[in-house]
Amino acid sequence: MSDYLYQKTNHYFGQLASGTEKCGMAELKVLGATNIKPGYLGVFFCANPRTIYDIIYQTRIFSRILAPLIVFDCHSEKYLYKTAQNIDWSDFLTLTKTFAITSNIADSNIRNSQYAGQIFKDAIVDQFREKTGERPNVDTHNPDLQLNLYIHQNKARISVDLGGGSLHKRGYRTESVEAPMQETLAATIIQLSGWNGERPLHDPFCGSGTLLCEALMKQCNIPAAYLRHKFGFLRLPDFDAAVWNQVKTKANSEINEISEESIKGSDISPDALKAVRANRSTLPDGGKIKVRRSDFQSLEGFQNTTIVTNPPYGIRLGDKESTADLLKEFGDFLKQKCTGCSAFIYYGDTALVKKLGLKPDWKHPLRSGGLDGVLCKYELY
Ligand SMILES: C[S@@+](CC[C@H](N)C(=O)[O-])C[C@H]1O[C@@H](n2cnc3c(N)ncnc32)[C@H](O)[C@@H]1O
Numbered sequence: 171m172s173d174y175l176y177q178k179t180n181h182y183f184g185q186l187a188s189g190t191e192k193c194g195m196a197e198l199k200v201l202g203a204t205n206i207k208p209g210y211l212g213v214f215f216c217a218n219p220r221t222i223y224d225i226i227y228q229t230r231i232f233s234r235i236l237a238p239l240i241v242f243d244c245h246s247e248k249y250l251y252k253t254a255q256n257i258d259w260s261d262f263l264t265l266t267k268t269f270a271i272t273s274n275i276a277d278s279n280i281r282n283s284q285y286a287g288q289i290f291k292d293a294i295v296d297q298f299r300e301k302t303g304e305r306p307n308v309d310t311h312n313p314d315l316q317l318n319l320y321i322h323q324n325k326a327r328i329s330v331d332l333g334g335g336s337l338h339k340r341g342y343r344t345e346s347v348e349a350p351m352q353e354t355l356a357a358t359i360i361q362l363s364g365w366n367g368e369r370p371l372h373d374p375f376c377g378s379g380t381l382l383c384e385a386l387m388k389q390c391n392i393p394a395a396y397l398r399h400k401f402g403f404l405r406l407p408d409f410d411a412a413v414w415n416q417v418k419t420k421a422n423s424e425i426n427e428i429s430e431e432s433i434k435g436s437d438i439s440p441d442a443l444k445a446v447r448a449n450r451s452t453l454p455d456g457g458k459i460k461v462r463r464s465d466f467q468s469l470e471g472f473q474n475t476t477i478v479t480n481p482p483y484g485i486r487l488g489d490k491e492s493t494a495d496l497l498k499e500f501g502d503f504l505k506q507k508c509t510g511c512s513a514f515i516y517y518g519d520t521a522l523v524k525k526l527g528l529k530p531d532w533k534h535p536l537r538s539g540g541l542d543g544v545l546c547k548y549e550l551y
Pocket residue numbers: 347348349350351352374375376377378379380381436437438439442464465466467480481482483487496
């Protein structure tokens with residue numbers, strides 16, 4: 171077994187969405203990472219093996235954690251192939267295991283990321299063929315080993331994706347609605363709201379309940395990967411099953427309960443209610459998320475509550491005009507019926523902020539799923 175870069179340096183890279191960097195860095199610090207530094211759409215950091223398992227099990231903000239195997243100057247496809255073949259892939263794969271490659275390339279001689287991914291795949295497959303006469307299969311949906319190739323200004327980095335796929339897939343989304351929120355974005359919004367369970371939280375446009383499930387997971391200390399069965403780090407040559415079991419057992423032993431009145435949601439759509447009920451049932455204490463079918467206009471109003479929500483935003487749902495009318499009515503509802511509350515509203519389109527008719531105390535840009543969104547805070551007196 172060779173000495174790979176992550177083994178020699180304890181260096182890792184976490185990928186996250188634009189706007190979530192500060193939350194991600196703060197989370198890494200709490201989880202015990204050191205030398206935390208911002209990079210392009212992500213964060214570099216150091217962690218020992220125990221800490222890296224803990225980070226992958228618990229991170230709510232990062233979508234991928236990558237362990238670099240090698241970094242090298244790469245000016246051509248030929249050199250990419252040759253260097254990728256220098257790695258002994260039997261350290262990570264057997265013929266019965268599957269793999270997949272994600273590649274991102276910018277500002278380099280090699281321009282086409284898909285083609286570069288193909289070359290990288292050929293290097294792995296050819297190495298197995300030369301040694302055994304057979305090759306491992308590619309599975310892009312559910313691979314045992316997910317690899318990442320990143321080339322920027324002709325500097326290449328080959329890494330193992332330690333989560334084994336995007337970590338936003340928590341496992342609780344068994345049913346969905348149109349335009350559900352990404353779980354990592356919902357977790358960031360809950361984090362930015364500062365909600366700590368001291369007062370109730372309500373989402374009046376709860377959809378499939380992503381914000382409600384993330385609020386529950388945070389408040390109950392449920393590890394973000396609690397429902398995940400497959401992890402990329404299981405394929406590392408130095409994977410330590412004893413340490414991983416200790417990390418998991420300790421984190422699971424810290425799961426708390428919450429009170430029945432803490433987390434509530436409502437939505438006008440029966441399908442949304444069906445989805446949120448199915449999703450909450452996958453989580454420990456999920457039955458304590460209380461939901462009901464209601465137009466927000468029919469709600470009696472709130473006091474001393476944290477309102478966290480993601481109203482329809484007119485790109486994927488409904489049309490822009492009706493979204494503007496709905497937001498104006500929601501703004502009136504907040505002014506008239508929610509005094510003493512704080513509201514955190516995520517708009518999937520920044521142009522909609524002014525339609526609410528309330529001045530935000532602050533705005534925080536958050537990009538997700540190709541949407542240029544923004545989270546706004548309103549203190550309602
Ligand atoms: C952008 S989606 C929310 C998605 C949700 N955050 C999730 O992750 O699934 C907006 C939701 O608002 C609901 N909605 C639309 N008009 C409503 C109204 N007048 N009162 C309550 N809910 C409404 C829709 O049914 C939809 O589920």
